[in-house]
Amino acid sequence: MGRASRLMRLDAFTKTVEDARIRTSSGGIVTIFSVLVIFCLVIGEWNDYRKVSVISELIVDKTRGEQMEIHLNITFPHIPCELLTLDVMDVSGDLQPSVSHGIGKHRLDKSGGIIESKFLELHPEHPKHLDPSYCGECYGAVAPDTSKKAGCCQTCDDVREAYAAKGWAFGDGTGVHQCEEEGYKEMLKEQAGEGCRIDGHLWVNKVVGNFHIAPGKSFSNAQMHVHDLANYLQGDVHHDFTHTINALSFGPPLPTDLLHENHHQQNPLDATSKKTSDRNYNYLYFLKIVSTSYEHLDHGYTIHTHQYSVTSHERSLEGGKDDVHPGTVHARGGIPGIFFSYDISPMKVVNREIRTKSFSGFLTSICAIIGGTLTVAAALDRGLYEGARRIGKLHQR
Known part of the structure; x- marks a missing residue:
């Protein structure tokens, strides 16, 4: 009883007698x-x-020698797919002319409906109208590496590639046997009033560079990157680079749940439209790309992607007044098309999900x-x- 008595004296929760309680x-x-x-x-x-809240941290990006994935989806309502070429180049000297792998071209009618979709390949099939043993002439040029038979230009595209390697203008293929057999000239006339949507993805070195979509085959001439504009400028149908950038992103896309939680991760060029009636018009987009990672709390994974800011500029190549800034005069020269010049930031943004309160709290x-x-x-x-x-x-x- 002595020990129990001592414990009773320590009781901080004294009890009341039931009879002494009053309920109201x-x-x-x-x-x-x-x-x-x-x-x-x-x-x-x-x-x-x-x-869950997201905290952002800025660190030095120490990654080296990586490649970066670009996802694009761009519509051109006033220029056919046959006249559009996608090229990539960077400061390391890497040049990817007429990018084909992973890119799709969709022919569009005047209302924007899809006529035909073509997903480009590095090695197209042999034309059905030619015998497999056929060895076509390259008309003074050197057969390209993409030809299925060494030293031969078997297709109209082979001749075009050979001319581009030489820096020669090609035109509509008149007098070229392969192009006449394939009806290349007739195809250009048939598609003259169509539009085009280019979508897909491409891989580039993670260094300063640019990619552009311009008319005609590209080639190097006196260490300059130029395009064969004959079919674009001399056609009877008016073409111009009115366009809509449906989507443009760098790196893998974010999952749906992260897109809802991180509204600040927006691609500023998505749903951007530009209009012009000038066929000699040039659009420039200067992009600043920042490596970005998202550390997801619940699922325990990290996504490495990129976000970017953009500054745009446009000008007429005829040397006149700018549509956006009247009175500004631009010098002649350049290639019509849309150009995306990107620079890589040395910093990296790390977005980490954390709980605002601990369980003990x-x-x-x-x-x-x-x-x-x-x-x-x-x-x-x-x-x-x-x-x-x-x-x-x-x-x-």
Whole structure:
């Protein structure tokens, strides 16, 4: 009993005798109200505990020798697919002329409907109208490496590639046996009033560079990158580089859940439209690309991608007034088309998901809610009880 007596003296929670308790209707109301308040506050605290926030950290990007994936989807309503060429070049000296692998071209009618889709390949099939043993003439040029038979230009495209390697203009293929057999000239006339959508992805070195979409085959002439513009400029149908950038991104796309949670990760050129009636018009987009990673909390994975900012400029190559800034005069020269010049930032943004509150903090808040609510409720109930007693005494007098 002595030990139990000592423990009883340490009891901080002294008990009251049941007979000494008084229950009132006002106390019942305060109790119900207290339970509702505690329930609402606990739900709010639980939602706060489950909430995930994203913190951003800026570090030096130490990656070297990587390649970067570019996803694009661009519509040209006033120029046919046959006249469009996609080229990539960078400061390391890497040149990818007439990019074909991973790129699709979709022929569009005047209303924007798809006539035909063609996904370009590095090695196209042999034309059905030619015998497999056929060895075509290259008309003074050297057969390209893409030809299926060494030293031979078997297709119209082979002759075009051979002319481009020499830096010669090609035209509509008149007098070239392969092109006449394939009906290249007739195909150009048939597609003259069509539009084109180019989409797909390409890989580039992660260094300063540019990619552009311009008319005609590209080739190098006196260490200059030029395009054969004959079919683009001399056709009877008017062509221009009115375009809509449906989507343009660098690196893998973010999952749907991260897109909803990270609204700041937007591609600024998505759904961008530009209009012109000048066929000799040049659009320039200067992009600043920043490596970005997202560390997902719940799923435990990290996504490495890129985001970018953009500055755009446009000018007429005829040497006139700019459509956007009247009165500004531009010098002659250049290639009509759209050009994307990108620069790589030496910094990297790391976005990390964290919980705003720890589990121990959540439990502490729950205890504080329950204790604080009951304390305030007890004081309120005591005040109501004492007030009712005093009013009762006054009535008794």
